[in-house]
Amino acid sequence: MKVAVGKLARAALAWIRGSRALRLAVILAAIDLLLGWGFSWMSGSRGLVSPGGSVRADVAVLGAAYILARIAARFAVPALVAGAIAAALTERVARSIGRARRSNA
């Protein structure tokens, strides 16, 4: 079982390394996580505004960056992963169809 999981993980890593879309998805997810952690740490429970109601510039810049990364991750990560899987499957199907045609010919 351990060997199978290891093999699967190595195959997945190799697939990610070989696919530009998957590499981008991983990078986006990592940026989202990192900025989320940083924003959470910096803003604490106070959010973007000071007790007086004025915007705290440093937290606001990080917050804006985090929200942009969050939107990118929420939309792009599923798209990139689904696109990469679909491309791999379609390529495989196209290859097998090509092989079948050649052997028929």
Next chain:
Amino acid sequence: MTGRAWVRLCACACALLVTRIATPAWCGQDAHRWFDGDPALSGKLAEGLIAFEATDDRVRAAPSSDRFSGEWALVTHQMIALGLAQLALAHPEQRERLAPEITRAALKSFRPEMRGFGTRAWGGEDAMASLGGPHGHAYLSYAALAIGMARVLDPAFPRDVAVLHDALIAAYERRLLASLTGLIETYPGEAYPTDCAAVAGAIAVHGRATGKDHSRVLARWAALVRKTQIDPASGLVVQRMDAWSGKAHDAPRGSGTALGAYFAGFADRSVAGELAAGLFRHEATLWGFGAIREYAPGHQGVGDVDSGPVLLGVSVSATGFALAPARAHGYRDAFERLYRTTDLFGAPETSDGSLHFLSGGPIGNAMLLAMLTSGPELAP
């Protein structure tokens, strides 16, 4: 078309399809639970805000130049009190535990330093020191509404503050009965239908707390809202008006209508329902996400302190406030779409057993607690 082009086309189609399904599902995973009133979820948000009030007490007790006060603080404490009160009404078993917390937040919203912005706007005239006068001071209705809900739910509510609350409500009732437009001023020369909905809500809740009959003033206010404050073409209320003539000083707008629908619900369920129906005619939707357009057709602007930034015609405040009428009046689909947008931009995070929306801060989280739990407060 080459084989490679087919592969790309197929990958793009799958990517679009999966994003259309997965992203709204990801962002809306808690929408059903909020709509159905899952106490585990609302309890976590409430705990975060109760902790905020405890921290605020400690800061208030210490010498500090950066105390939480003014308009934003008034609204924060008011919304915490209203949100907790709605939870106590929805889950009566929590009432005993929440009642002191509701009173604590409501009392803070009623402190003189919280209404300093209004006192300054009226040239130094304090709302509570001029109850016999003609000036509206409608901004203080936000605190009056919170105090009213605390009186409904907390049998130990302090008697001295209840007396002040009685006097404020009597002044509001007299001013509203004297108004030909159903409006009383917030600031000199300026009346906000949203604030007047809060005045009506505060009067109604006072009736629930004390048994006093306010039906005459509430019926008159409801009739005048329909006659003078709702724009018949759009169904939205005008954001800012002249209190005496009822002349519009601003456009019919989503943020005022959404918050007005929430406040009106405390006073008159049918007026609130009409405002909600008008509001949801202005929902913009895209890929399962929803947002409320700020300006009625034919009007435009970049937004202000009421609406927050207006991007692509939709506003942050209108979208957030609209969660309350969506839940209270049973617009489940609209609620889910609005919640997905709230989740995407609000970034909810759970830590140490409490939930908070990262980009909201205290005021955003307080408002979301009140909006996401709206319903039990509706007038019968």
